[in-house]
Amino acid sequence: MKILDKLFGRYHDESVIEYTLVNESGMSVSVLNYGCIITKIMVPDRNGKIENVVLGFDQIEDYIDLAPYFGSVCGRVAGRISHSQFELDGEVYQLTPNEGSNHLHGGKKGFNSVIWETESIETENAVGLKFFYRSIDGEEGYPGNLDTTIVYLLNNQNELSISYEAVTDKKTIVNLTNHSYFNLSGNIKRDCSEHILQLESDRFLELGSDLIPTGKLIDSTNTPFDFKHGRLLKSGIKSDHPQNVLAGNGYDHPLIFAKKGENTVALSEKESGRTLLVTTDQPCVVLYTANQLEGPYSISGVRARNYLGVCLETQGLPDAINQPDFPTIVLNPEEVYRTTTKYRFFSNTIGV
Structure with missing residues (x-):
C-alpha cells in the first residue's frame, strides 16, 4: 500500500495537491487538499478492468468555476437551510445565501472550497489522509470557531472509510457529508439510470418547490421511493410522481433509514458487475440523480448532461435546525461531532 502525490494546480497562491491512496487489491482513491475532493476512485469491473467510478475534473479551475460539488466535503451544514437563517437560544443567525434566498452546502465559502491542512497516514492494514480546517x-x-478533522482511510478490502469529527467553542450547527457522484459503469460509459439502488427505508422527506423539506414524512411503500427490494433509478427519473417531477424528473430526496444505528445502502450496475456498499451511522441518505447537471462543459471528456452520476449523501436531516421534529444538528462546546461512512466496492451485482 502506498500514497502518491502531485501538484494539481494553484488556488489563491496555495498549492493544490492531489494525493492518491493505493491498496494491494487493484483499487486507488485520489483526493485533493482543496475541499477534500475525491477526484477519482479506480476499481475493477467483473472482468478486472480498472476504471474511474466517480465524476471529476482534470484541472483545479473547473472545480473552482463550475462547482457542482463533485467529490467534496459539504459543510458546515450540508443541504439547504431555509431563507439562510436559523435561531439558537433566541438569537437569529443570518447565513450567506448562495441559492436564491437559501443557503446551500455551507455557503459561498463552504468546506468544499477551502485548502485543508493535510497529514498522511500509513498503517499495516491501511493508508489514508487526515484533513484539518478551522472555520x-x-x-x-x-457562530463559533469550528475545528474539523476528516480522515480518509483505504484498506485492502477495497473499502474507503470517511470519518468526520468537529468541536466548537460556541454553540453552533454541524451536518457534514461527502458529495461524490458515483457512476459504476466506469469512465462515464453510461449514465446512472440503469443503476440499481437498495436500502431499508420506509419513509422519505417531502420537498417544497425550493427543494427544502416541508417537515412532512411520506410513506414510501409502493412508490418510486421504495427501495427495500432494489429499484432501477430510471423508475424515478421517468416517474410522474409529483415529488420526482418537482425535483427535476428524478431524485433529490432524503430517504430515512428504517432503523437507528448502522445502515447499508447498496448500489450496483449489472453491465459492469460493480456493486458499492455504503455503510453509515447517519439517520438518512440524500439520493440525488444529478437532475441539474446539464451544462456547457465536459467531465473527463464527456459532455455534462443530467443523470451522469448518483449522489448518496449520508447525513443528518436537511434543514433540521428549522424543523423542531427532526433530530438535532446542534453542537455544544462540551460535545464532539463524530460520524463515519464507509464505501466498499465489489465485482458482483444485486438483484432487482
Whole structure:
C-alpha cells in the first residue's frame, strides 16, 4: 500500500495537491487538499478492468468555476437551510445565501472550497489522509470557531472509510457529508439510470418547490421511493410522481433509514458487475440523480448532461435546525461531532 502525490494546480497562491491512496487489491482513491475532493476512485469491473467510478475534473479551475460539488466535503451544514437563517437560544443567525434566498452546502465559502491542512497516514492494514480546517467564528454567518478533522482511510478490502469529527467553542450547527457522484459503469460509459439502488427505508422527506423539506414524512411503500427490494433509478427519473417531477424528473430526496444505528445502502450496475456498499451511522441518505447537471462543459471528456452520476449523501436531516421534529444538528462546546461512512466496492451485482 502506498500514497502518491502531485501538484494539481494553484488556488489563491496555495498549492493544490492531489494525493492518491493505493491498496494491494487493484483499487486507488485520489483526493485533493482543496475541499477534500475525491477526484477519482479506480476499481475493477467483473472482468478486472480498472476504471474511474466517480465524476471529476482534470484541472483545479473547473472545480473552482463550475462547482457542482463533485467529490467534496459539504459543510458546515450540508443541504439547504431555509431563507439562510436559523435561531439558537433566541438569537437569529443570518447565513450567506448562495441559492436564491437559501443557503446551500455551507455557503459561498463552504468546506468544499477551502485548502485543508493535510497529514498522511500509513498503517499495516491501511493508508489514508487526515484533513484539518478551522472555520472561524462568523464564517458564512455561523457562530463559533469550528475545528474539523476528516480522515480518509483505504484498506485492502477495497473499502474507503470517511470519518468526520468537529468541536466548537460556541454553540453552533454541524451536518457534514461527502458529495461524490458515483457512476459504476466506469469512465462515464453510461449514465446512472440503469443503476440499481437498495436500502431499508420506509419513509422519505417531502420537498417544497425550493427543494427544502416541508417537515412532512411520506410513506414510501409502493412508490418510486421504495427501495427495500432494489429499484432501477430510471423508475424515478421517468416517474410522474409529483415529488420526482418537482425535483427535476428524478431524485433529490432524503430517504430515512428504517432503523437507528448502522445502515447499508447498496448500489450496483449489472453491465459492469460493480456493486458499492455504503455503510453509515447517519439517520438518512440524500439520493440525488444529478437532475441539474446539464451544462456547457465536459467531465473527463464527456459532455455534462443530467443523470451522469448518483449522489448518496449520508447525513443528518436537511434543514433540521428549522424543523423542531427532526433530530438535532446542534453542537455544544462540551460535545464532539463524530460520524463515519464507509464505501466498499465489489465485482458482483444485486438483484432487482
